[in-house]
Amino acid sequence: MEQTVEFAPATGVLSLIWLLVAIPLASAAVLLLLGRRADKWGHWLGVLSVAASFVLGLVFFANLAGLESGSRSAELSLWEFIAVGKLQVDFGLLFDPLSGVFVLLITGVGSLIHLYAVGYMEHDPGRRRFFGYFNLFVAAMLLLVLGNNYVMLYFGWEGVGLASYLLISFWYTRPSAATAGKKAFLMNRVGDAGLAIGIFIMFATLGTTDYGAVFNGLSGLSATTVLVLGLLLLIGACGKSGQFPLQAWLPDAMEGPTPVSALIHAATMVTAGVYLIARSNPVYTANETLQLVTVAVGAITLLMGCIIGAAKDDIKRVLAWSTVSQIGYMFLGVGLGGGAYALAIIHLLAHGFFKANMFLGAGSVMHGMHDQVDIRRFGALSKHMKITWLTFATGWLAIIGIPPLSGYFSKEPIIAAAFEREVAWEAWVFGLAALLGAGLTAFYMTRLFVLTFHGPARWTEDNQHPHESPLIMTIPLILLAIGSVAAGWLMSTSVADWLTPVFGAEQAEPHGVLSHTMITILSLVVTVIGAGLAWSLFRRGTALEPQPAGVVVTAARRNLYTDAFNEAVFERPGIYLTRALVFLDNKGVDGVVNGIAAAVGGGSGRLRRLQTGFVRSYALSMLTGAMLVVGAFIAIQLGWLV
Amino acid sequence: MTPDYYLVLATILFTIGATGVLIRRNAIVLFMCIELMLNAANLALVTFSRINGSLDGQIISFFVMVVAAAEVVIGLAIIMSIFRTRRSASVDDANLLKY
Numbered sequence: 001m002e003q004t005v006e007f008a009p010a011t012g013v014l015s016l017i018w019l020l021v022a023i024p025l026a027s028a029a030v031l032l033l034l035g036r037r038a039d040k041w042g043h044w045l046g047v048l049s050v051a052a053s054f055v056l057g058l059v060f061f062a063n064l065a066g067l068e069s070g071s072r073s074a075e076l077s078l079w080e081f082i083a084v085g086k087l088q089v090d091f092g093l094l095f096d097p098l099s100g101v102f103v104l105l106i107t108g109v110g111s112l113i114h115l116y117a118v119g120y121m122e123h124d125p126g127r128r129r130f131f132g133y134f135n136l137f138v139a140a141m142l143l144l145v146l147g148n149n150y151v152m153l154y155f156g157w158e159g160v161g162l163a164s165y166l167l168i169s170f171w172y173t174r175p176s177a178a179t180a181g182k183k184a185f186l187m188n189r190v191g192d193a194g195l196a197i198g199i200f201i202m203f204a205t206l207g208t209t210d211y212g213a214v215f216n217g218l219s220g221l222s223a224t225t226v227l228v229l230g231l232l233l234l235i236g237a238c239g240k241s242g243q244f245p246l247q248a249w250l251p252d253a254m255e256g257p258t259p260v261s262a263l264i265h266a267a268t269m270v271t272a273g274v275y276l277i278a279r280s281n282p283v284y285t286a287n288e289t290l291q292l293v294t295v296a297v298g299a300i301t302l303l304m305g306c307i308i309g310a311a312k313d314d315i316k317r318v319l320a321w322s323t324v325s326q327i328g329y330m331f332l333g334v335g336l337g338g339g340a341y342a343l344a345i346i347h348l349l350a351h352g353f354f355k356a357n358m359f360l361g362a363g364s365v366m367h368g369m370h371d372q373v374d375i376r377r378f379g380a381l382s383k384h385m386k387i388t389w390l391t392f393a394t395g396w397l398a399i400i401g402i403p404p405l406s407g408y409f410s411k412e413p414i415i416a417a418a419f420e421r422e423v424a425w426e427a428w429v430f431g432l433a434a435l436l437g438a439g440l441t442a443f444y445m446t447r448l449f450v451l452t453f454h455g456p457a458r459w460t461e462d463n464q465h466p467h468e469s470p471l472i473m474t475i476p477l478i479l480l481a482i483g484s485v486a487a488g489w490l491m492s493t494s495v496a497d498w499l500t501p502v503f504g505a506e507q508a509e510p511h512g513v514l515s516h517t518m519i520t521i522l523s524l525v526v527t528v529i530g531a532g533l534a535w536s537l538f539r540r541g542t543a544l545e546p547q548p549a550g551v552v553v554t555a556a557r558r559n560l561y562t563d564a565f566n567e568a569v570f571e572r573p574g575i576y577l578t579r580a581l582v583f584l585d586n587k588g589v590d591g592v593v594n595g596i597a598a599a600v601g602g603g604s605g606r607l608r609r610l611q612t613g614f615v616r617s618y619a620l621s622m623l624t625g626a627m628l629v630v631g632a633f634i635a636i637q638l639g640w641l642v
Numbered sequence: 643m644t645p646d647y648y649l650v651l652a653t654i655l656f657t658i659g660a661t662g663v664l665i666r667r668n669a670i671v672l673f674m675c676i677e678l679m680l681n682a683a684n685l686a687l688v689t690f691s692r693i694n695g696s697l698d699g700q701i702i703s704f705f706v707m708v709v710a711a712a713e714v715v716i717g718l719a720i721i722m723s724i725f726r727t728r729r730s731a732s733v734d735d736a737n738l739l740k741y
Binding site: 608609613614615616620623 | 660663664665667733734736737738739740741
């Protein structure tokens with residue numbers, strides 16, 4: 001079972017992997033430092049830099065594939081990053097099969113979204129700034145997946161957090177966007193604190209943060225240490241990936257421009273948590289409890305996302321909750337361990353395609369509908385926006401898992417893997433949760449699709465002329481749609497084999513509580529039921545105003561009261577604590593200081609009355625004093641006082 | 643002749659001087675009373691010098707005279723300038739330096 005993790009040093013072309021990060025970073029610097037002078041051509045520089053990274057990524061990927069499968073990795077140490085006492089951290093990069101697929105996803109989907117954003121942000125005066133932040137994000141994300149130690153990962157991790165904050169509150173003049181940015185930043189800090197403490201523990205117990213050294217040193221740690229370490233990393237992952245209990249920021253993050261939602265809050269950054277757990281797979285494999293917790297987080301989140309997603313009416317928020325739910329599937333996958341690591345990564349890649357596709361589709365719909373986001377006020381758009389409609393349809397069919405689209409190949413194996421848990425009750429609970437999630441996903445995605453593109457037109461604005469978006473926006477949509485259709489069967493086996501060096505070659509025998517065929521049939525049946533139900537309910541449109549609803553729907557509309565819970569448990573006591581401290585400061589600390597000053601001031605005000613300016617009274621007091629002194633001398637001399 | 647009489651005389655002179663300082667208003671008279679007190683002290687010092695058979699008291703009395711002379715120089719100058727500005731040498735009138 002024990003196997004040493006070793007990474008081969010980078011050679012040849014692969015020693016240039018730093019260019020992947022450097023190009024978008026340089027572009028971001030140019031865009032942000034040149035200011036208005038770059039307004040005319042800045043967006044094209046932004047697109048080109050990411051596209052260049054993508055091409056380089058392909059070259060490096062091909063080179064990596066050309067290496068022998070045993071030593072398929074390239075570790076590169078650029079310079080000494082931090083050297084304090086025993087803490088030695090190199091600015092090191094690692095290009096291995098896992099980071100390779102991430103690089104391709106980030107730069108590939110990223111290039112398409114950059115291209116789309118050129119059209120989408122065309123009339124925005126801040127387009128150059130937008131592309132600067134966008135490139136900064138890509139650079140940070142690449143650093144995150146390319147780092148060869150946890151500190152580098154943390155560096156990128158904070159970088160994407162910063163870029164995410166800047167982009168969510170990109171339209172900072174809107175109070176809702178500014179608040180959403182702050183909310184995302186704060187909730188991410190909670191997770192980041194977990195990750196940071198996890199890294200501290202690594203250094204305290206193992207004296208290093210390099211991936212290889214940490215994984216090889218795990219066997220020397222106590223089970224509790226591994227558990228705590230894993231849980232802290234999990235908190236970090238939950239924060240970044242919008243998983244329960246830190247999910248609340250992700251749907252609010254939709255306040256940002258739609259390309260941001262597509263790139264950061266659907267395809268790449270939110271999957272950083274999955275990457276973290278997949279990268280730390282030796283930690284998670286080493287502890288059963290840890291896996292159980294991760295699986296539970298995944299299962300809770302995926303159901304939660306589905307339930308809330310089914311009750312929302314804002315097209316981007318439905319997609320956001322859908323993202324939360326789909327990442328729940330990925331967490332379920334990485335938590336299950338073994339062969340499911342690869343399944344989670346495959347789902348992550350497939351999700352990157354179809355969710356980016358749908359988000360950009362949603363952006364295209366908003367573009368044609370005067371920034372309307374309420375799906376109740378759409379309808380009948382299939383006639384007016386043919387390309388958006390067709391591409392969105394591929395995303396919709398992919399996410400609900402209709403064969404042969406990508407979701408079927410990526411999600412269904414995770415459900416099957418959940419049913420293969422060794423403990424019977426766990427297999428039933430998590431398997432059924434994943435299965436139920438599949439049905440609910442079909443329901444809410446179909447609802448979204450039907451309400452947006454079919455049924456009667458329910459447009460409420462005057463002079464509404466929905467129109468197809470320009471080519472620069474539809475071409476990325478078409479390419480992503482092709483990815484949504486084809487990615488699944490292209491990746492299902494090849495990526496699993498490709499990732500074997502990272503996750504080990506353990507191939508679990510199917511010994512689940514249900515047979516594989518049975519699970520496939522079941523998941524297709526619940527999908528069809530969910531989709532059919534939604535189709536029949538919403539075929540004729542829906543009311544424009546919120547309808548009275550039962551307990552469950554009301555709860556789902558209010559995010560299952562999680563925001564209310566956060567507010568009651570964390571926000572209110574915080575506010576009260578602040579008020580108490582302010583009161584204590586004003587009345588207590590300031591009171592003491594002001595009190596002393598007032599006592600001295602008042603006392604001296606009374607004492608100065610003694611200064612009468614009447615010279616003879618001074619003389620009398622001097623005489624009295626002199627007489628007292630003389631008296632005291634005499635008394636001592638005569639021995640009266642001793 | 644016992645030296646005690648000199649001490650009694652010094653006490654009487656000092657008491658007259660102190661009383662004068664306390665009850666008189668005219669700055670010049672005050673000044674003279676202060677001189678009286680200083681000379682009473684000088685007389686006591688010289689007497690003690692005689693009683694103890696040492697010269698210490700006499701030497702100190704010279705110091706007192708020097709200080710008294712210096713004091714008179716400054717004090718009279720101050721009194722002069724007060725009189726010039728206020729047309730009065732009463733110490734009760736010069737009462738601006740107060741609360």
